[in-house]
Amino acid sequence: MTKHPWLLERREKNGTRMYYLRARVPKDLLNVYGRKEIKKSLGTHDRKIANSRIKAEAASLQGEFDAHRRNLTGKKTSDVTKAELKVLASKWFQAKEQANLDDWQALDEVDREPVRDVIRDDLVGLSNFDDPNVYQHISDEADALLDRNGIVLNTSGWLYEHLVRLIHRALIELLERRLARVDGDFDAAIETWFDATVPVQPVELTPSVTGASGSSSMTLSSLIDAFMDDPGGKSREDKTNLGYDYTFRLMKEVMGAGTLVDTINREHCRTVRDALVIMPPNATKKFPS
Numbered sequence: 001m002t003k004h005p006w007l008l009e010r011r012e013k014n015g016t017r018m019y020y021l022r023a024r025v026p027k028d029l030l031n032v033y034g035r036k037e038i039k040k041s042l043g044t045h046d047r048k049i050a051n052s053r054i055k056a057e058a059a060s061l062q063g064e065f066d067a068h069r070r071n072l073t074g075k076k077t078s079d080v081t082k083a084e085l086k087v088l089a090s091k092w093f094q095a096k097e098q099a100n101l102d103d104w105q106a107l108d109e110v111d112r113e114p115v116r117d118v119i120r121d122d123l124v125g126l127s128n129f130d131d132p133n134v135y136q137h138i139s140d141e142a143d144a145l146l147d148r149n150g151i152v153l154n155t156s157g158w159l160y161e162h163l164v165r166l167i168h169r170a171l172i173e174l175l176e177r178r179l180a181r182v183d184g185d186f187d188a189a190i191e192t193w194f195d196a197t198v199p200v201q202p203v204e205l206t207p208s209v210t211g212a213s214g215s216s217s218m219t220l221s222s223l224i225d226a227f228m229d230d231p232g233g234k235s236r237e238d239k240t241n242l243g244y245d246y247t248f249r250l251m252k253e254v255m256g257a258g259t260l261v262d263t264i265n266r267e268h269c270r271t272v273r274d275a276l277v278i279m280p281p282n283a284t285k286k287f288p289s
Contacts, residue, residue, distance in 0.1 A: 004054045005135040019050035021057045024136050032068050062156030080151055081256045082271050089166040092145050093194040096174055119179045138168045158275050221257035224248045250275055
């Protein structure tokens with residue numbers, strides 16, 4: 001099982017192991033907490049129990065971070081899709097890659113060879129995604145990217161985790177290309193999608209209307225509301241409605257609540273399916289937000 005980046009194992013004086021949550025306070029919340037790190041006992045000596053408890057505790061803490069951010073900025077969580085985040089990460093990568101090329105060309109031939117060992121060391125360190133320091137570095141990059149683009153995401157949500165992993169892959173790709181340039185290969189590219197230039201389409205947030213052509217321009221959110229308000233659904237049991245609510249909330253987070261129904265395609269459906277597959281059992285209890 002993959003170790004959670006905030007899980008800390010410490011050996012006590014009596015020789016037993018104790019497990020804790022240890023998380024760095026985000027830079028933008030340092031004034032709120034007045035310290036750089038949060039540490040909390042998980043109350044167990046058992047690794048399996050600790051792995052179970054850390055997920056709930058981490059989700060709760062992330063929700064706390066988000067609440068503080070909303071109070072500070074007054075911003076609401078943005079409607080953004082997985083595809084839009086991918087384009088955002090691609091543009092970020094391209095800017096970083098251009099800066100790397102400029103720096104490389106400015107180096108003298110004699111200075112380039114020692115760079116090889118430095119890059120290899122950086123690759124080894126960055127490859128450990130579960131290292132708290134590595135995860136913090138990647139999430140800092142993701143937070144800065146979102147902030148520059150005026151996007152607010154739930155940091156305990158699936159979309160934020162998706163962006164963090166995109167940034168992680170991008171950072172590794174940047175290092176791999178730098179290493180290839182040391183060997184004279186200026187065309188190396190493992191993950192070529194980072195080089196794509198696809199414009200981000202703005203999310204439609206206008207109310208549901210019918211266009212002149214007769215085609216529906218109802219948004220996903222409006223369609224879901226219409227389904228839930230259908231008088232024929234009054235006979236549904238509460239448990240069934242809870243199941244619908246979970247699925248619909250996930251659909252709106254992944255596809256975007258303002259997405260027009262007419263524009264939903266197979267890629268949207270695959271994205272929702274992938275999100276459902278990776279969500280843990282009792283996700284609504286573990287991640288109430």
